[in-house]
Amino acid sequence: MTRMQRRTMINRIILILSGLAGVIGLAMLLWIVGDVAIKGAPALNWSFFTELPAPPGMDEGGLANAIVGTLIMTLAATLMAVPFGVFAGTWLSEFGRDSRLGESVRYVSDILVSAPSIVIGMFVYIVMVKTMGHFSGWAGAVALAIIMLPVVSRTTEEMLKLVPHELREAALALGAPYWKIMPQVIYRAAISGMITGIMLAVARVAGETAPLLFTALNSPYWAHSMNEPMGNLTVTLFNYAMSPYDDWHEKAWGAAFLITLAVLSVTIITRLMLRKRSKH
Amino acid sequence: MKLTMNTTGKKAWGDSLFRSLTLAFALGILVLFAGILIALWHESAPAIDKFGFSFLTSTAWNPVKDEFGALIPVVGTLVSTLLAMLIAVPLSIGVALFLAELAPSWLRAPFGTAIELLAAIPSIVYGMWGLFVLAPIMADHVQPWLQTYLGFIPLFSGPPMGIGMLTAGLVLALMILPFIASVTRDVFLMVPKNLKEAAYGMGATTWEVVRDVMIPYGKKGIVGAVFLGMGRALGETMAVTFVIGNAYHLSWSLFAPGNSIASTLANEFTEADSDVYLASLIELGLVLFLMTFIVLGAAQLWLRRGVAGVDK
Structure with a gap:
């Protein structure tokens, strides 16, 4: 075999292997999504969205309280994490760019982004659930907010850094103080990117389970306030899937499909927004 | 002259407030990180006191006898x-x-x-x-x-x-x-x-x-x-x-x-x-x-x- 033949043969083998890896990887993942859609879609009927959970064995009931609980806690978490994260990101971009302190805040945020979410849940259990003496929707929302925070602050920082320096200089030259320039010029220039980052963070925490296990816990009833254990989709899914009852398994597939659908739609919409913006 | 001084004074005041406010939130991230470590360490004290370093090398996991590794x-x-x-x-x-x-x-x-x-x-x-x-x-x-x-x-x-x-x-x-x-x-x-x-x-x-x-x-x-x-x-x-x-x-x-x-x-x-069971679980979280x-x-x-x- 000549040298050239050997090279082309090795090339072909590697190409086939890599193509195979590509096909296997994609096929496995499409298999998962397909299964979730096929098994989950039939469970989504009217009562799934409107009724409270029923005991096993009765082919009725729904997860209305869990759906509402997840929405409320995600919203509360967003309201807490966004101001915190935007201010922190503002400091990182505007004042702490080359400082050592800025570098350490950045470093710690990047670690927190991927820190185990179950440990965050445990931390909130220690500082909130244990001191207040009971599980609560607020504790769940705080745990989700902590997970969102580093994502929001880092994307805010990146988006603000994209705003050209000339804009700041022009506004400063007009005599405007910095605290007026930020909301009136810089945030406005970066707003769509910041919203993208926030939406992606929302999509991420909406599907989180581990941080809610010891904070919001779960509940089969409507919550009267966020001061009590709060039903939510992901922990309900976990409990239902681990149970031995077939009708609960069906509901669990339904919940999995609903969560996947919600997370994917938010992600896709956000990406479309981003693409539209970059075209302009 | 008086006017200029006034506005610059106000501007500087507003800006330093804005700067400190954003700095406080940025520091909040560091505080949060430290808080997680301290809370986990503090709450796992009963387990650390009882098992010491052998916690990491022990294969025991017995909630009835309160023995954990x-x-x-x-x-x-x-x-x-x-x-x-x-x-x-x-x-x-x-x-x-x-x-x-x-x-x-x-x-x-x-x-x-x-x-x-x-x-x-x-x-x-x-x-x-x-x-x-x-x-x-x-x-x-x-x-x-x-x-x-x-x-x-x-x-x-x-x-x-x-x-x-x-x-x-x-x-x-x-x-x-x-x-x-x-x-x-x-x-x-x-x-x-x-x-x-x-x-x-x-x-x-x-x-x-x-x-x-x-x-x-x-x-x-x-x-x-x-x-x-x-x-x-x-x-x-x-x-x-x-x-x-x-x-x-x-x-x-x-x-x-x-x-x-x-x-x-x-x-x-x-x-x-x-208490020891809970503390052992928290210590596991700390290890993770x-x-x-x-x-x-x-x-x-x-x-x-x-x-x-x-x-x-």
Whole structure:
């Protein structure tokens, strides 16, 4: 075999292997999504969205309280994490760019982004659930907010850094103080990117389970306030899937499909927004 | 004159307030991080006092006698992560190469988007799929097959139950695959076109361009992506808890059920009925936090190194 033949043969083998890896990887993942859609879609009927959970064995009931609980806690978490994260990101971009302190805040945020979410849940259990003496929707929302925070602050920082320096200089030259320039010029220039980052963070925490296990816990009833254990989709899914009852398994597939659908739609919409913006 | 002084005075006051306010929130992130470490350390005191360093080397896990050790969950975490990395890293580099260099161009954009979307699917969906779909297939087909042909290796001995370390590693691999693949793809896409074209122009085959140009160029990013994926795998809860089997045994067999730190916490935390039990679980959480901290911290340092262009 000549040298050239050997090279082309090795090339072909590697190409086939890599193509195979590509096909296997994609096929496995499409298999998962397909299964979730096929098994989950039939469970989504009217009562799934409107009724409270029923005991096993009765082919009725729904997860209305869990759906509402997840929405409320995600919203509360967003309201807490966004101001915190935007201010922190503002400091990182505007004042702490080359400082050592800025570098350490950045470093710690990047670690927190991927820190185990179950440990965050445990931390909130220690500082909130244990001191207040009971599980609560607020504790769940705080745990989700902590997970969102580093994502929001880092994307805010990146988006603000994209705003050209000339804009700041022009506004400063007009005599405007910095605290007026930020909301009136810089945030406005970066707003769509910041919203993208926030939406992606929302999509991420909406599907989180581990941080809610010891904070919001779960509940089969409507919550009267966020001061009590709060039903939510992901922990309900976990409990239902681990149970031995077939009708609960069906509901669990339904919940999995609903969560996947919600997370994917938010992600896709956000990406479309981003693409539209970059075209302009 | 008076007017100018007034406005500058006001401006400086407003600006320094704005600056301090944003600084307070930025510092809040550091405080939060320190708070997590201190709270976990403080609350695990009863366990640290009682077991000391032997906590890390003991295989005991007996809530009735209040005896706890971290070895089995720690080993389970490491083994499931290692398995996941062994499966996911070659596959995702293959997927990334396919998407960046090999696939026909009309396929690249939709496949690339699909992979990125898959990275957004919550891990509990992967875990549930593992329990209901993958575990029966493992028990009925994959594990008996492995046993027939590789059964002489202790790793593949024991009853094929479907649920256990091997299935947990596999589900974990599927969960981190889209993440590592999409980051690696981005790294490959960043390789300048003229570098690749120069290599092709000298007669290099596609594989030679990949091996001698793209991989060396993107080495830093790929290694970073692998470590970030590993950090996620170590702390992943829901993808593992469903399928790892929840058993306290150390076994050579990958078919045997086990436990990881995260799955132990998910299963037992709300059921802990004594102070030492709760403290032991929190200490496990602290161990997990430190493990991921080391991996993620190293990954971030690696990625930051040579930002100034020291490293090529």
